[in-house]
Amino acid sequence: MITAEELVNQAINLGYDKCGIIPLDALSGYTEKLTKRILRFPETTGRYQKLFQLANPKESFPWAKAVVVCSFYYGKYRIPQNLQGYIARYYLTDSRKNTLTEGYQTSVDFERFLCSQGFQIAFDRDFGIVPLRWAAVEAGLGIFRKNNFFYTEKGSWQHIEAFLIDQPLVYQNTHSLRPCSNACTLCATACPTASLCAPYAMNRNTCISDLTTWSGWDLDKEPLNKMMGDWIYGCDACQDVCPYNKHAWTGEKESKSLEMIAPGISLIKLIEAEYSWLEQVLNPLLWYIPKNKCWRYKTNALNAMRNSWKPEYMPAVRRACQDEKAQVRRMARWVSNLVSQE
Numbered sequence: 247m248i249t250a251e252e253l254v255n256q257a258i259n260l261g262y263d264k265c266g267i268i269p270l271d272a273l274s275g276y277t278e279k280l281t282k283r284i285l286r287f288p289e290t291t292g293r294y295q296k297l298f299q300l301a302n303p304k305e306s307f308p309w310a311k312a313v314v315v316c317s318f319y320y321g322k323y324r325i326p327q328n329l330q331g332y333i334a335r336y337y338l339t340d341s342r343k344n345t346l347t348e349g350y351q352t353s354v355d356f357e358r359f360l361c362s363q364g365f366q367i368a369f370d371r372d373f374g375i376v377p378l379r380w381a382a383v384e385a386g387l388g389i390f391r392k393n394n395f396f397y398t399e400k401g402s403w404q405h406i407e408a409f410l411i412d413q414p415l416v417y418q419n420t421h422s423l424r425p426c427s428n429a430c431t432l433c434a435t436a437c438p439t440a441s442l443c444a445p446y447a448m449n450r451n452t453c454i455s456d457l458t459t460w461s462g463w464d465l466d467k468e469p470l471n472k473m474m475g476d477w478i479y480g481c482d483a484c485q486d487v488c489p490y491n492k493h494a495w496t497g498e499k500e501s502k503s504l505e506m507i508a509p510g511i512s513l514i515k516l517i518e519a520e521y522s523w524l525e526q527v528l529n530p531l532l533w534y535i536p537k538n539k540c541w542r543y544k545t546n547a548l549n550a551m552r553n554s555w556k557p558e559y560m561p562a563v564r565r566a567c568q569d570e571k572a573q574v575r576r577m578a579r580w581v582s583n584l585v586s587q588e
């Protein structure tokens with residue numbers, strides 16, 4: 247059987263930045279963390295309740311003995327200028343379902359490698375089979391910062407994956423990362439919706455990353471719509487201002503899939519996009535919005551237009567008032583009426 251060190255080395259050879267292996271017990275502290283989060287934000291109880299099972303994978307996988315946790319650095323990719331500040335970088339470089347990406351290939355190769363070594367494994371590429379940031383911190387790959395993101399020496403631009411294995415291997419990493427200074431409030435101050443209302447405390451219900459994807463379906467009625475600014479899918483504000491991210495995005499590498507979709511994206515282009523393009527080209531990349539609700543990209547773009555209004559948007563907004571989807575027509579009329587009154 248392969249040693250823990252050999253396994254970790256292979257993860258890094260295949261493209262991960264860091265890798266560690268922890269016993270399942272190391273996840274147990276997550277229960278307390280989740281409980282505290284729910285007590286702090288009781289309105290989010292329903293959304294967090296299902297996450298408790300992540301702290302105890304033994305219930306679903308009694309054979310599991312350890313968690314292999316890996317981080318993939320996505321700050322290496324060049325983000326086309328026209329996408330910056332509109333779509334969060336995690337989603338632009340999201341490799342979970344994008345088979346064209348290096349991250350996807352690394353993940354598939356490592357999964358195959360583990361199987362080829364005789365491990366029984368369990369893995370959920372989309373959302374993780376354990377609390378991913380928690381596992382990464384426990385494995386010594388990095389730390390939590392006050393904006394809740396997981397950081398390594400390369401900043402917060404890390405995608406984490408974890409695999410349950412049936413062997414009791416352990417590999418603990420060390421790092422020399424310094425914690426946030428007590429005085430720093432840059433991330434909380436930068437949060438447009440005050441979702442990040444205290445160190446290590448974020449209200450998921452008011453976070454723009456949530457309001458542009460899983461929730462916020464009726465943006466014309468959403469109390470925070472104005473505060474959402476230009477964001478149309480996700481938000482990077484609390485990461486962008488962080489001093490520990492200052493030189494963390496190197497952006498030296500081209501991402502083929504990003505270069506492919508970038509020319510099709512601007513606020514005007516989005517609200518005028520063919521639904522077939524949204525479904526076949528954009529949705530596989532920005533997949534939190536269900537394929538049968540691709541009108542959502544348009545209503546998000548209309549909200550962003552309203553928030554930084556330019557007169558040249560008006561012809562496109564008027565055309566959107568005739569869109570084939572009722573949700574888009576309603577949002578476009580709302581924007582058109584509002585800006586006419588302002």
Ligand code: SF4
Binds near residue numbers: 442
């Ligand atoms: S992602 Fe945006 S909205 Fe969410 S906590 Fe960070 S700054 Fe606030």
Ligand code: SF4
Binds near residue numbers: 394430432433434489
């Ligand atoms: S902005 Fe300041 S407080 Fe927030 S995560 Fe970065 S260093 Fe920590």
